[in-house]
Amino acid sequence: MDKKAKIYIAGHNGLVGSAIYRNLQAAGYTNFILKTHNELDLTDQAATEAFFASEKPEYVFLAAAKVGGIMANNTYRADFIHKNLQIQSNVIGSSYTHGVKKLLFLGSSCIYPKLADQPMREDSLLTSDLEYTNEPYAIAKIAGIKLIESFNIQFGTNYLSVMPTNLYGINDNFDLDKSHVLPAMIRKMFLAQWLKTKDMPAIIKNLGLEGSDEQTILDKLAGYGIHKTADNVTLSLWGTGKPFREFLHVDDMAAACVFVMEKVNFKDVAGSGPEIKNTHINVGTGEDLSIHDLAHLVKELVGFEGSIDFDSSKPDGTPRKLLSVDKLHGLGWKHTIELREGIGRTIDWYKDNVINA
Numbered sequence: 001m002d003k004k005a006k007i008y009i010a011g012h013n014g015l016v017g018s019a020i021y022r023n024l025q026a027a028g029y030t031n032f033i034l035k036t037h038n039e040l041d042l043t044d045q046a047a048t049e050a051f052f053a054s055e056k057p058e059y060v061f062l063a064a065a066k067v068g069g070i071m072a073n074n075t076y077r078a079d080f081i082h083k084n085l086q087i088q089s090n091v092i093g094s095s096y097t098h099g100v101k102k103l104l105f106l107g108s109s110c111i112y113p114k115l116a117d118q119p120m121r122e123d124s125l126l127t128s129d130l131e132y133t134n135e136p137y138a139i140a141k142i143a144g145i146k147l148i149e150s151f152n153i154q155f156g157t158n159y160l161s162v163m164p165t166n167l168y169g170i171n172d173n174f175d176l177d178k179s180h181v182l183p184a185m186i187r188k189m190f191l192a193q194w195l196k197t198k199d200m201p202a203i204i205k206n207l208g209l210e211g212s213d214e215q216t217i218l219d220k221l222a223g224y225g226i227h228k229t230a231d232n233v234t235l236s237l238w239g240t241g242k243p244f245r246e247f248l249h250v251d252d253m254a255a256a257c258v259f260v261m262e263k264v265n266f267k268d269v270a271g272s273g274p275e276i277k278n279t280h281i282n283v284g285t286g287e288d289l290s291i292h293d294l295a296h297l298v299k300e301l302v303g304f305e306g307s308i309d310f311d312s313s314k315p316d317g318t319p320r321k322l323l324s325v326d327k328l329h330g331l332g333w334k335h336t337i338e339l340r341e342g343i344g345r346t347i348d349w350y351k352d353n354v355i356n357a
Contacts, residue, residue, distance in 0.1 A: 001058075001102075003030060004029075006033060006058045007031060008034075009033075009034060009061045010035075010064035011063035011064030012035075013171075014064070014067075015170075015171050015172050016063045018171045019170065019171070019251055020061050020063060020258065023258050043090070044090075045089075045090050048094050049090070051094075052094035052097065059261065060102075061106075062105045063106050064087055065106070066084055067180075068179070068180075069179055069180045069181060070133050070317050071178075072177070073134040073136070074132075081137065084137065088140065088147060092105070092144070092148065092159070095157075103159040103160070104162060104260060105144050105148050106162055106257070107141040107161055107163040111163060112124055112125060113128040114129055114131040114319075115128060115319075118322045119323055120282070120322065121282075121324040122163075122280055122282060122324070125145070125280075133315060145280050148160065148161045148280075149161075152279075158265055160265075160266060160269070160279075162283050163280050164253050165285070166182070166247045167180075167253055168342065169342065169346050170345075174350065182247060185294070186343075187206075187350070188226060190202075190206070190304075190355065191207070191221060191224070191226055192235045192304055193305060195306075196232075196304070203221070225311070235306060237308065237309075237310050239312065239314050240312045241291045241292030242290060242292065243319050244291075244321070245289070245291060246284050246321060246322050247288075247294075247342070248284050252335040252336060255333075255336075256283045260281060260333075264331055266279065282327060284325050287322075288321075289339070297339070297340065297343065301340070302347060
């Protein structure tokens, strides 16, 4: 990409999109097209088409999506498949119509079967059943991969798909009802520690409970699994703690996306066989840990002095989701931010931009 090329980042205010934007700026790129959701609703086909016709971007990072954690995915199933299908179809279709040189589509590791062999290789796609709780979202992302492959095969476009593992970092969503496991865990640990130290003003500010009495505050915390006893505070987390998860810092994800856009072409991943499939690229660390161990790492880094337990009546989700990153390593990219450092950075950002804001 030329440093002055016209680049559209769909979802530039989100976790990944904002990191891509920061990375590109640091690399010297200067010509960006940025639209908030209020300025451009990508589920609106006519509006998306008009935007591409007017702006004519040369390169597109498709990081816009409806995302959420296990509870949100299972509760808003229609929204997760419908809105993501709309966004993907509209952006990819308009990119082709208006001559976009290269497009990068961001998917998710949940595209792989629930019981896929570990680590999950790209060719395990569509080999068995998906995990039920996020099946609609996964199907939408699989459709995005197939859109990319199909446009490339039929029309000779140069579009690529990357499938990140669980992401975290600056600008993450810390909403206790809709966030992913790691940011939710960080916020709950802070709330639990404040309860432990009787810092009610900090809890009230964080939860927006100004004017509430103590029992209302305690009831609200209990709804998030934070319970006070006579001499302790316990944080109860969903599931057994036994599932394993892999986590990648969003700044590493952004670096991988820019690397792929600059250095990789569809021909590099299409293979030479009669069937062109599984051309997407996993992006991760190739390392994982149990939710139990993750919780205790976050506990240590936040400084929570209470107890942690696990509610086995709640769903665990997929037992393990470790990505094979052999393809990406073979293309020349590897992560640089290890988990302890990355969580520490995220906690510092959360304190500076949310707690102390």
